[in-house]
Amino acid sequence: MHEVWPDSGVLLASRYRLVTLLETGGMAQVWRATDELLDRPVAVKLPAGDTRAAHMAWREARLAARLSHPGIAAVHDYREAVRPDGSVAPFVVMELLNGETVAARLCDADGPVPWGEAVSIGAAVAEALAAAHAAGVVHRDIKPGNVMLCPGGVKLLDFGISAAAGEPDDDDTGLSFGTPAYAAPERLDGKPAEPATDLYGLGVLLFEMVTGDPPYDVNTWEELAAAQAHGPTPLPDTLPARLRELILRCLDDNPSRRPTAAQARRALTRLVPSAPARLTIPLPKPPPTGHAKVLPAQQRVTSPGARRVAFGAALAGFAAIVVALLYAANAPDDPVEFAQPPASPSPTTPRTESLVPKQTVSPSAAATVPPSPAEPTRITPTDPILTVEAALNRVQDTVEQGQQSGEIRADVALDFQNLLRLIDPGADNVTDQVDQLLGKVRQRLNEGGLSQPQADLLRQRLNDLRSASTP
The missing domain is CATH 1.10.510.10 (Transferase(Phosphotransferase) domain 1)
Known part of the structure; x- marks a missing residue:
């Protein structure tokens, strides 16, 4: 039996042979070891002495075992070994990494x-x-x-x-x-x-x-x-x-x-630059559109809502040109002029009104007045499109303001905030998470954790978030 424990050569739980001490910290030692059952190298983490450190090792294994992601070191096993004095030493077996x-x-x-x-x-x-x-x-x-x-x-x-x-x-x-x-x-x-x-x-x-x-x-x-x-x-x-x-x-x-x-x-x-100065490892690639290039503010379109507005404006402008050219090619003997769009279009004003011809010029002027080239119609949306990220921020602000005003209890606000932080505006499951939050609002209202007006406001904000996330 080894006089020094743990030490190179010690066999833990009849399976893991310690090879080399890799790191010593205040709470644990990390060893390079061999899994003799599967014949593979592993890392073994042995917590230092007291019962609290042992309990934390068990917690670490249970929580890390929930995770399966290429960017997180994998946990393979949790076992307990017996020290020379008869006490029990828990340990965690992990993926051995090089780098x-x-x-x-x-x-x-x-x-x-x-x-x-x-x-x-x-x-x-x-x-x-x-x-x-x-x-x-x-x-x-x-x-x-x-x-x-x-x-x-x-x-x-x-x-x-x-x-x-x-x-x-x-x-x-x-x-x-x-x-x-x-x-x-x-x-x-x-x-x-x-x-x-x-x-x-x-x-x-x-x-x-x-x-x-x-x-x-x-x-x-x-x-x-x-x-x-x-x-x-x-x-x-x-x-x-x-x-x-x-x-x-x-x-x-x-x-x-x-x-x-x-x-x-x-x-x-x-x-992420297209060509970082020095890379020692494979790293995330920049987006194919080259987002590292910063465009002037007047050229920049960032949110999905803004992109939809920009595309709509461009499409409408193109349509205006086509209609104008077709009209000019098939114009009647009487020259016409296009009605000017109102300076401040109202929500009820049709956006194609500027394309309706209006007879105003006499026939005798047809030979001397050439048709003027049409310019693309510029469309300014009357109502801003709420992006998913903006709608999510509004919900978060509502929760924070409700807590500050005392209409949402502090523990309830924290519960809402934790759920909101898990929402990825670019994901496909936003509506499912909104439904979960609506259920949480109903539950917390019944428990007396927030006021009725605050619950109504949160429901309104959450429904706005649902609408923004629905294509």
């Missing part, structure tokens, strides 16, 4: 990485977080040491202090708070687990990748409190404005003002 962490990458670079590479890594992390949040899991420890750059892509590691979304934070020891420099403000307030916490971590990760240091470069909770009083260090002006804006949104002290993981992924993917 380097973002922390090691920053150390090697001795400074920031190119922002093109940073947004590519950030987009991959955001995609993994979106999958975790959809499964109801909050990581709560996003930092450079938990993001691995592998030959096959980016992997999110270590769900050691993860929690189910909405789970109360009953840790009085601070053991599950993570590292001070990367902890979201709400973690220190003991609020229930919510996906927005991971978006704060993503903001810190991006901040450190593009500057070389986290926004609050501290080692203790006391130092963090003092640093937060002065705010984070400013981001370099050389970064794209949209990237700076996204990072600051992620770092917002108010969780409800942070983007969702799906929104962050889309924003970061649009920023």
